[in-house]
Amino acid sequence: MGQRILTVNAGSSSVKFALYKSAASPECLARGQVQGIGSSPSFKFKKGGSGATEPVDAKDQDQALDVILSEITPLLDGQEVAGVGHRIVHGGPLRAAPAELTEDVLADLATFNPLAPLHQPHNLSAVKAAKRAFPYALQIGCFDTAFHRNHPWENDIYAIPRKYYKQGVKRYGFHGLSYDYVSHQLVREHPELHGKRIIMCHLGSGASICAVNNGVSISSSMGFSPLDGIPMSTRSGHLDPGILLYLMETEGMTAKELTHMLYYDSGLLGLSGISHDMQVLENSDEQGAKEAVEYFVYRVRREIGAMAATLSGIDALVFCGGIGENSPNIRLQIIERLGFLGITTDADANAQNATRISKGPTPVFVLPTDEEQVIANAVAKALAPAH
Known part of the structure; x- marks a missing residue:
């Protein structure tokens, strides 16, 4: 299967990416990031065991994604990007699993911008840029809050009037993609745990x-x-x-x-x-x-x-x-x-x-974390034909 999966993780001053060979267990071909956006932007790239860093012109996240797309094009080897996976920091009170980023979903996710102003707007901006670049690719969102959606009630609520809890004022938790990867990796390497x-x-x-x-x-x-x-x-x-x-x-x-x-x-x-x-x-x-x-x-x-x-x-x-x-x-x-x-x-x-x-x-x-691998796995699962 020659298709490719791209993962995008956009933050306030950087856009990380990884390119994978699409498979049931996606294989990473290259990864890197545009860092220092807004100050001294540079492109950090790693393929196999070698890597390099060079200055680039990227005033914002859209321009950073343009840099990434131009750099990874030769690595596609003529293969299409079938799916793009995005780290979305805030998924809201209900999302406990990755989801396709339709226009309705994006509109709902934008309502959480005030809760994660360093990340959420940039996450969603990257989705729109990726949709323009790959209009036929499946766009999948992976939510940092999803890993924490099964907390016991007492670990989620605040001691303020109960009506606000019903409105979504609760403890969400973040870094879920990192914790998802690390917890599974730990058990793989140390089954006694x-x-x-x-x-x-x-x-x-x-x-x-x-x-x-x-x-x-x-x-x-x-x-x-x-x-x-x-x-x-x-x-x-x-x-x-x-x-x-x-x-x-x-x-x-x-x-x-x-x-x-x-x-x-x-x-x-x-x-x-x-x-x-x-x-x-x-x-x-x-x-x-x-x-x-x-x-x-x-x-x-x-x-x-x-x-x-x-x-x-x-x-x-x-x-x-x-x-x-x-x-x-x-x-x-x-x-x-x-x-x-x-x-x-x-x-x-x-x-x-x-x-x-x-x-x-x-x-x-x-244990080194790998949020991109978690995202790529979710995209691969979404691309897999239903049985």
Whole structure:
């Protein structure tokens, strides 16, 4: 079968892609991204074991997708793109599975733009651009919220008047595509953990913690929006809502101003006053950088403890995401005080970014995530002929 599958993951400053040979288990031919959109855009490309990065002209996500399409055309070898899979951050209260992105579905998804302003508008813009580029391809949306749609009631509701819950004000949870991949990969590589209680830490520019029991999400640190939980690169994480009331009353801040502060000026950037980049902060001698890292570590450790209580124990801890996969120092600081959960660090293995980085009875793993593979699998399933 010579058809191709393209996956698109559009964010506020980057558009990631991967090209697959269409099959029951899609085979990745190439992957990369246009990064630094709006500042210093560049195209990062990897095919097989080789890769390259070069500057490009991409002022927005549409132009970034144009760059990607021009670069992957030679890789199509004359084969058509039969399906395009998209990461959609917010699927709303009902979507628990991938769906075809019809005009009606897109209109509904646009109503969630205010809940994920860093991602949702760009996700949907990429869908429209892909439809123009591949008018005959099947467009499939894969939702970051879908993995969390079976939470127990008490992990979904807020203690505000019940009518708002019925209107959709609830805890949605995010990073579901990452957690879907990692949870399945963990059980494939370690079948003894099938049906066990797993705490997963997706730590990157966006960051969250998820409690999984028997392969099912029980609780997520992220809630109604991708703002909640642990601090992120520029997002605040958990915040007393009284702070927002205070800022509205004393500073006269509008909803638009509060949104910008919470999404763009907070998190590691706001705490340090230096950078949103964890690597920069780790290498800095500035007090603000040190304190930002300490706060991040504290909040992650606290959330792990909360998830362990939710699960009534823990059978394994997993790190993934850019920070989780690549920062031994952050991992060490997080887990060095988790001995009460049966966790003991293997310092050498951790320093080498090994798959297993613990010695104690509770294993700790570092597993690279692959959201694109989850998306490609969903497209392949949708393309498969019905039996």
